[in-house]
Amino acid sequence: MESRNIKVIDEHSIDRNANVICAVDVDGSDYVVYWIERDSENDNIFVSKILKNIDGTSSMVNIDDATEKEKMGEVVKGLVKYAIDNEENKLSSKSITLPSGKNVNVSSVLFN
Numbered sequence: 289m290e291s292r293n294i295k296v297i298d299e300h301s302i303d304r305n306a307n308v309i310c311a312v313d314v315d316g317s318d319y320v321v322y323w324i325e326r327d328s329e330n331d332n333i334f335v336s337k338i339l340k341n342i343d344g345t346s347s348m349v350n351i352d353d354a355t356e357k358e359k360m361g362e363v364v365k366g367l368v369k370y371a372i373d374n375e376e377n378k379l380s381s382k383s384i385t386l387p388s389g390k391n392v393n394v395s396s397v398l399f400n
Contacts, residue, residue: 294399296324296348311338311397314363314390320348320397321364333368335360338397346397363390 296306309321318338323331336348351357366386384392 294322294348296322298324306334308397308399309333311395312363312367313393313395314360318346318395318397319351319360320346321367333364335364346399348399362388363392366390367392 292308294306294308296304298304304324306322306324309323311318311320319335320338321335323333325331337351338346339349340346351360366388370384370386382394384394386392
C-alpha cells in the first residue's frame with residue numbers, strides 16, 4: 289500500500305499523524321481505515337470516505353450521515369474482530385465476509 293502515513297486535522301483543528309491500515313469497499317462505496325496515536329498508551333481507529341481524484345490519487349472526507357457512520361463503525365469493529373480471530377499473520381483474501389454477513393473488499397489507496 290502506498291502512503292501509509294498521512295496528515296489529518298482532527299475535530300479540534302489539530303494536525304495529527306495518521307497511519308493508514310487499509311482501504312475497504314463496502315456496498316460499492318470506498319473508505320479508508322486508519323489509526324491516530326492519542327497519547328503514549330492509547331490509539332484511536334477512524335474511518336473516512338474516499339473520493340477518487342482524476343490523477344489516480346484519493347482524498348479523504350468525513351462521513352456526515354449518522355446511519356452510514358454507524359454502519360462503518362460496525363464494519364470496522366467486525367474487521368478488528370476478524371483480524372484478532374484469524375490465525376494467519378496476513379490477509380489471505382481481498383474479500384472478507386464478516387460474521388454479520390457484510391462483504392468487505394480490501395484494497396490499497398494512494399493519497400496526494
